[in-house]
Amino acid sequence: MPKSGMNEISSASVEVLTSSSLVPLRDMIAKAREQQTQVKNDLKDARDDQSKQRMELNRRKGSLFRWFYRKCIAELEVALPVTEAEILRLSEWEGTTKIAVAFEAGDAAQRACAVMIRSFEGLKQCQKRWDITSHRSTNQFAERTVAHRAIDRQPVSLEFSSNDLIQFSGRAMRFENVNGDDIMIYPGVAVIPRADGAFALVDLRELETEANITAFHEMEGAASDSKVIGSTWAKTNKDGSPDRRFKENFQIPICQYGRIAFRSQSGVTEEYMFSNSDAAYAFAAAMEAYQKALAETELPS
Numbered sequence: 001m002p003k004s005g006m007n008e009i010s011s012a013s014v015e016v017l018t019s020s021s022l023v024p025l026r027d028m029i030a031k032a033r034e035q036q037t038q039v040k041n042d043l044k045d046a047r048d049d050q051s052k053q054r055m056e057l058n059r060r061k062g063s064l065f066r067w068f069y070r071k072c073i074a075e076l077e078v079a080l081p082v083t084e085a086e087i088l089r090l091s092e093w094e095g096t097t098k099i100a101v102a103f104e105a106g107d108a109a110q111r112a113c114a115v116m117i118r119s120f121e122g123l124k125q126c127q128k129r130w131d132i133t134s135h136r137s138t139n140q141f142a143e144r145t146v147a148h149r150a151i152d153r154q155p156v157s158l159e160f161s162s163n164d165l166i167q168f169s170g171r172a173m174r175f176e177n178v179n180g181d182d183i184m185i186y187p188g189v190a191v192i193p194r195a196d197g198a199f200a201l202v203d204l205r206e207l208e209t210e211a212n213i214t215a216f217h218e219m220e221g222a223a224s225d226s227k228v229i230g231s232t233w234a235k236t237n238k239d240g241s242p243d244r245r246f247k248e249n250f251q252i253p254i255c256q257y258g259r260i261a262f263r264s265q266s267g268v269t270e271e272y273m274f275s276n277s278d279a280a281y282a283f284a285a286a287m288e289a290y291q292k293a294l295a296e297t298e299l300p301s
Contacts, residue, residue, distance in 0.1 A: 006134035012267025017200035109293035119286040128275035211284030223275035
């Protein structure tokens with residue numbers, strides 16, 4: 001929960017985030033996942049039966065009174081191959097319950113996607129990466145600050161990842177989300193999975209990506225890859241000079257950070273901040289170029 005007085009920055013529930021054009025695909029994947037769960041349960045039961053039958057057969061065959069168990073042994077010798085055949089059938093069926101998605105795109109879109117993936121590598125290498133979870137406007141006079149906005153931020157990881165929802169030859173660019181569900185960007189679509197199995201699909205052409213530079217008063221020390229563009233005081237006067245009423249007042253660096261915001265009409269609302277502003281701008285620019293290249297591309301099939 002955000003601190004008192006802070007406005008949370010978070011997306012809507014995954015139930016409403018899916019782009020309208022991708023609802024049929026989402027429902028198809030959800031149905032396949034339900035079938036997969038049922039098949040896995042049946043497969044587990046069949047393997048348990050196989051183990052019991054083998055143990056029982058070996059036990060009776062090894063008994064000194066195996067002649068007494070001839071009928072039971074014969075029945076087990078018939079039942080065991082049937083169970084093994086069922087395991088084979090279910091194993092093959094399990095592979096067909098996954099949805100394979102192929103993203104069709106022209107050469108320009110494929111090249112733009114490759115640039116976007118390389119720029120994501122740059123984001124990953126930023127020394128500091130934060131999820132901005134809440135914000136508020138400052139009372140500059142009362143708080144003795146020249147900052148216009150106060151934020152609550154949490155460190156996050158970025159990584160290439162995959163998800164069992166979709167069979168795809170590549171890996172997704174995963175943005176960890178502290179106060180919500182992670183965003184996984186595939187070619188053509190963003191997948192937002194929730195821990196309970198629900199998920200949303202957002203057409204990348206509908207995912208707005210905004211980037212800008214923010215001058216941040218860094219109380220925790222400047223990152224090695226950030227640009228220090230000035231300094232201020234922990235407590236300041238209106239003109240930026242130190243407020244002498246505070247004996248333990250101290251200088252703090254003003255760092256140039258990159259901010260990336262994701263928005264969609266369906267309700268995606270997320271903000272991230274990066275210590276390397278150039279890397280943030282490069283990714284946002286690559287994302288925009290890819291979205292433009294997708295403008296003439298059909299939806300995933």
